[in-house]
Each structure stands twice: as structure tokens, then as C-alpha cells.
Amino acid sequence: MIRVTNLTKFYGKRLAVDDISFEVGKGEIVGFLGPNAAGKSTTMRLLTGYLLPSRGEIEVAGCDMIGNSLEGRRQIGYLPEIAPLYLDMTMRAYLLYVARLRGLERRKAKSRLDEVVAACMLEEYLESSLGKLSKGFRQRVGLAQAIIHDPPVLILDEPTVGIDPIQVAQTRRLIRELGKDRTILLSTHILPEVSTICERVVIINAGRIVAQDRIEHLSSVLNGVRRLRINVQGPPERVSERLKQTDGVQAVSYEKPFHIVAYPADQQPQAKIMEAMARDGWTLLAMESIELSLEDIFLQLTAGERGGK
Amino acid sequence: MKNVGVIAEKEITSYLATPMAYVVTAIFLGLSGTFFATYLLGTDYSDTSLRGFLGAGQILILLFAVLLTMRLIAEEKKLGTWELLLTAPITEAELVLGKFFASLAVLSGMLVLTFYYPLLLRVFGDPDWGPIVTGYLGLFLLGGACLAVGIFASTLSANQIVAAVAAGGLLFGLWFLGIAGDAVPGGLGALLAYLSLSSHFPDFMRGIVDTKAVLYYLSVTALFLYMAIRSIEMARWR
Numbered sequence: 001m002i003r004v005t006n007l008t009k010f011y012g013k014r015l016a017v018d019d020i021s022f023e024v025g026k027g028e029i030v031g032f033l034g035p036n037a038a039g040k041s042t043t044m045r046l047l048t049g050y051l052l053p054s055r056g057e058i059e060v061a062g063c064d065m066i067g068n069s070l071e072g073r074r075q076i077g078y079l080p081e082i083a084p085l086y087l088d089m090t091m092r093a094y095l096l097y098v099a100r101l102r103g104l105e106r107r108k109a110k111s112r113l114d115e116v117v118a119a120c121m122l123e124e125y126l127e128s129s130l131g132k133l134s135k136g137f138r139q140r141v142g143l144a145q146a147i148i149h150d151p152p153v154l155i156l157d158e159p160t161v162g163i164d165p166i167q168v169a170q171t172r173r174l175i176r177e178l179g180k181d182r183t184i185l186l187s188t189h190i191l192p193e194v195s196t197i198c199e200r201v202v203i204i205n206a207g208r209i210v211a212q213d214r215i216e217h218l219s220s221v222l223n224g225v226r227r228l229r230i231n232v233q234g235p236p237e238r239v240s241e242r243l244k245q246t247d248g249v250q251a252v253s254y255e256k257p258f259h260i261v262a263y264p265a266d267q268q269p270q271a272k273i274m275e276a277m278a279r280d281g282w283t284l285l286a287m288e289s290i291e292l293s294l295e296d297i298f299l300q301l302t303a304g305e306r307g308g309k
Numbered sequence: 310m311k312n313v314g315v316i317a318e319k320e321i322t323s324y325l326a327t328p329m330a331y332v333v334t335a336i337f338l339g340l341s342g343t344f345f346a347t348y349l350l351g352t353d354y355s356d357t358s359l360r361g362f363l364g365a366g367q368i369l370i371l372l373f374a375v376l377l378t379m380r381l382i383a384e385e386k387k388l389g390t391w392e393l394l395l396t397a398p399i400t401e402a403e404l405v406l407g408k409f410f411a412s413l414a415v416l417s418g419m420l421v422l423t424f425y426y427p428l429l430l431r432v433f434g435d436p437d438w439g440p441i442v443t444g445y446l447g448l449f450l451l452g453g454a455c456l457a458v459g460i461f462a463s464t465l466s467a468n469q470i471v472a473a474v475a476a477g478g479l480l481f482g483l484w485f486l487g488i489a490g491d492a493v494p495g496g497l498g499a500l501l502a503y504l505s506l507s508s509h510f511p512d513f514m515r516g517i518v519d520t521k522a523v524l525y526y527l528s529v530t531a532l533f534l535y536m537a538i539r540s541i542e543m544a545r546w547r
Binding site for chain 2: 012048049050051052070071074076078080081082083084085086087088089093097098100102120145176213223290
């Protein structure tokens with residue numbers, strides 16, 4: 001349903017999206033993952049026709065999004081990073097306006113309004129001015145406007161950002177529900193979100209795709225390895241050497257002043273590391289395990305490309 | 310064309326839902342009424358015409374067109390609703406025209422509210438209707454051109470104030486081309502005078518409808534609406 005080929009976008013001289021290609025099949029829910037400023041929003045803006053690319057091709061629901069994107073835009077429901085709300089309108093007036101903008105007749109717009117408001121659990125606030133709603137509700141109205149014309153493709157830019165945990169759970173459930181008969185591409189920098197909603201992920205960093213795979217495959221890569229951050233008083237290179245020789249340690253890197261030790265999840269090398277350091281008379285100042293952050297995943301995923309640095 | 314209507318309807322509704330349009334209209338009526346009345350007083354009621362109103366009205370229209378249009382696109386960019394509009398299945402032209410017709414409707418409403426000036430003249434005197442009708446036509450055409458300039462300026466920034474300053478600069482620049490035209494001799498001077506916003510209005514005040522003048526205002530309107538459309542299209546390539 002979405003096919004991106006060699007997509008490149010420059011803002012002036014700055015390269016925001018660097019020659020990326022990926023596909024999202026019909027009915028799939030794909031997570032678009034990356035740290036801030038990785039190029040997620042730019043890519044989504046290109047997919048929805050808001051921006052035009054410097055190079056490359058985009059096809060959504062069989063429509064070319066570059067030459068003439070009008071037909072394609074009809075097939076897409078888009079929630080930008082900031083929910084695009086007119087804060088002085090009531091929810092009803094706003095959703096009706098969006099429905100009409102997306103080409104629904106007045107009568108059809110009204111019937112869709114009722115359906116969408118029910119699906120997003122917004123009935124209570126239908127007559128409220130959007131400016132008075134909390135961030136979580138604004139985000140839900142943002143979702144409601146994205147689906148008001150019943151599009152087969154949804155593009156959601158960080159749909160759960162800034163809303164409270166209970167509403168996050170509700171919103172995720174809603175997205176899964178919507179995904180039953182739609183193709184969804186959603187961006188996020190929150191890892192658990194991906195595993196609860198998505199079937200597949202595309203990971204982007206600094207404008208390039210660093211991985212794309214099904215969640216199961218990816219999580220085995222990510223969960224198979226644990227890491228420790230160690231601070232040792234001793235000559236860094238010899239410490240590295242010694243750590244590498246320690247039982248159960250898979251890899252060692254040095255990020256001043258820490259040594260980062262990777263080990264398989266089924267091993268417990270901590271005690272052996274302490275012994276080894278003590279044997280050489282080096283003082284162990286700190287040792288802690290590192291939670292997997294997105295940055296770590298990028299480090300792991302891009303480690304091969306960097307030529308073992 | 311249906312989309313133009315959808316956008317215009319929304320814009321008119323939001324004009325009427327916010328205090329801006331009312332404040333602008335009130336000030337416009339206050340100022341133009343003062344000029345209307347002081348002219349009558351100044352001629353000791355011997356000239357029952359709209360000259361006072363029309364003379365000041367042409368400058369007021371410039372200012373109020375800026376006030377009516379500065380937020381039209383700049384604010385959408387600031388709110389993030391611009392993304393909604395540019396990813397909806399509507400063309401840039403429909404978007405610009407919808408906004409233009411909405412602002413033109415509000416401006417026309419403001420002009421309609423001044424109809425009581427000629428009505429007063431009719432009640433207390435015997436005005437010459439020719440210059441009154443052509444005067445209003447002139448204000449309407451001039452107003453349309455100024456709104457188009459304002460909408461173009463509003464596409465240039467996400468900041469309303471920047472948009473307003475740009476619009477003001479463009480409009481006053483076009484206005485004072487006339488003065489530059491007087492200073493420059495020969496064909497170039499005549500050309501500058503023709504291109505000036507200020508040179509075509511006096512005819513309308515005298516009751517003359519010159520096709521060249523009508524064409525001039527319509528061309529300025531079309532040119533700046535076209536530039537607004539292009540400006541939006543180009544921003545996608547940014």
C-alpha cells in the first residue's frame with residue numbers, strides 16, 4: 001500500500017532523508033522508529049504530499065504522490081506531530097469541516113462524524129471548544145480527523161506523545177482496532193509502543209534506514225545481548241584486553257571513561273569481572289547494567305557498518 | 310469549485326466567531342464616518358457627495374485589507390493546521406481562492422454597512438448617484454486587489470506581524486509608485502503611474518468607470534493570488 005523508493009530530501013543543504021526505500025503491505029501496522037531529528041516526520045510529510053522530495057518515488061494506495069497527489073491524498077488519513085486543530089472551533093464543527101475538506105458530502109460527513117466520535121470515545125466533548133480540551137483529548141481528536149473519511153491508509157506521527165499513561169493505553173488499543181482493516185504507518189521513539197502495536201518496524205537514524213524487520217526478529221537481536229557500563233581505575237587498553245578475556249563477555253568497547261561490556265543474556269559475568277579487575281590491582285569504581293535505549297539499538301544495529309570502530 | 314466554498318464558508322464562520330472582524334469593522338465605520346461627516350461640514354453641506362468618505366476610504370481599505378488577511382495563512386502555519394490543509398485533496402488554487410472570497414465577503418460586508426452614508430445624503434439632500442455607485446465599485450475593486458496582496462504576504466511567514474508588515478510594505482510601495490511616476494518624465498513615468506494603486510481611484514470618485522482601471526485592479530488581484538498559489542507550491546519543495 002505504501003512504496004517508497006530511493007527517497008531523498010534536502011532542506012536547503014541539510015540532508016534530512018537519505019536515499020531510503022521501504023514498503024508497507026496492505027493491512028500491515030508498521031512502526032517507524034528513530035530518535036528525534038532522525039527524519040521520521042520529514043518522511044511522513046513526504047508520504048502525505050505535504051512536502052515534495054528532492055529525489056525518489058512515493059506510491060500510496062497505487063497513487064503517485066509526487067506528480068499529482070490529489071487522488072493519493074484522498075486515500076490517506078494523516079495525524080501530524082502536532083494535532084492540527086483549530087482551537088476556537090467546537091469539536092463538531094471541526095470534524096465536519098475536515099470531513100468536507102476531504103471530499104465528503106454534508107450528509108455523509110454527518111453520519112461519519114457520529115461513527116468516528118463513537119470509535120474515539122469523544123461523545124462527551126462534541127460541543128466543547130477544542131482549546132479547552134486536554135492534550136490527550138486533542139490527540140484523540142487528531143486521530144478522529146485522520147479517520148473521518150475512512151481512508152485505507154493511516155499515517156500517524158507520534159500518536160501517543162504527551163498524553164497520560166491511561167490514555168496512552170486507550171489510544172494504543174484504538175490504533176490496533178483501526179489497524180484491523182487498514183494499513184498503518186506510525187512513528188514513535190518509544191520502544192514498548194512498537195512491540196504492543198506493530199507487526200514490523202522500520203528503524204531510521206540520521207536520515208537512513210538502519211534496519212527493517214518483523215518485531216520477533218528484531219527483539220531477538222535486541223534482547224539476546226545485555227550490557228554493562230563499567231568504570232575502572234586502570235590503563236584503558238589493558239583493561240579492555242583483560243575484560244575481553246573474561247568468561248562470558250562477548251564484546252568490549254571503550255567510551256571514555258567507561259568500558260561497555262556486552263554479554264549474552266544467559267550469562268552472568270559480573271562476579272568474574274570483579275575478580276579479574278581485582279587480580280590486576282585495578283579499582284572497580286562502578287558497574288551497572290544498561291537498559292536498552294533506542295540509542296543503544298542504533299549502536300548495535302549500526303556497529304557493523306562502522307567497520308568495527 | 311466545491312472546495313472553494315467549503316474553505317470560504319469555514320473562514321467566514323471563523324471571522325464572525327472571533328472579535329477581530331467586529332473590532333476592525335467598528336474602527337472602519339468610526340473612521341470612515343468621521344471623514345464622511347467632516348467633509349460635509351467643511352463644505353457647509355453644499356456638496357452632498359461621498360467625497361470625504363471615498364477619499365479617506367481608499368487609504369482605510371489598504372490598512373483594513375492587511376488586518377483582514379494577515380492571519381489567513383500565517384496563523385495556519387503557526388497552529389500546524391497548514392499540514393491538514395496541504396494534505397487534504399484540495400489544490401493550492403482552491404485554498405487561496407476560498408480564503409480570498411471569504412475575506413472579500415467580510416470586506417464587502419464592511420462596505421455595505423456604510424450604505425447609510427448615501428442614505429443620509431438622500432434623506433437630507435439630493436446627491437448625484439453616479440459618483441456614489443462608481444465610488445463603491447472602485448473601493449470594492451481596490452479592496453479585492455489589496456486583499457490579494459495581503460494573502461500573498463501571509464503565505465510568506467508563520468508570523469502574522471511579519472505578514473502584515475510585508476503586506477503593508479507591498480501595498481504602500483504600489484501606492485507611492487504614482488508619486489514616483491510624477492517625478493520621472495516620459496514613458497517610464499506614465500508606466501509607473503499606470504502601475505500605481507493610487508492613480509486609478511480618482512476616476513471612480515468622479516463617476517467614471519475606465520475599463521483600463523477596472524482591468525488594472527483585476528490584474529493586480531489575479532497576479533497576487535497567482536503568486537500566493539505559487540508561493541505555497543514552492544514551499545513544498547523548500
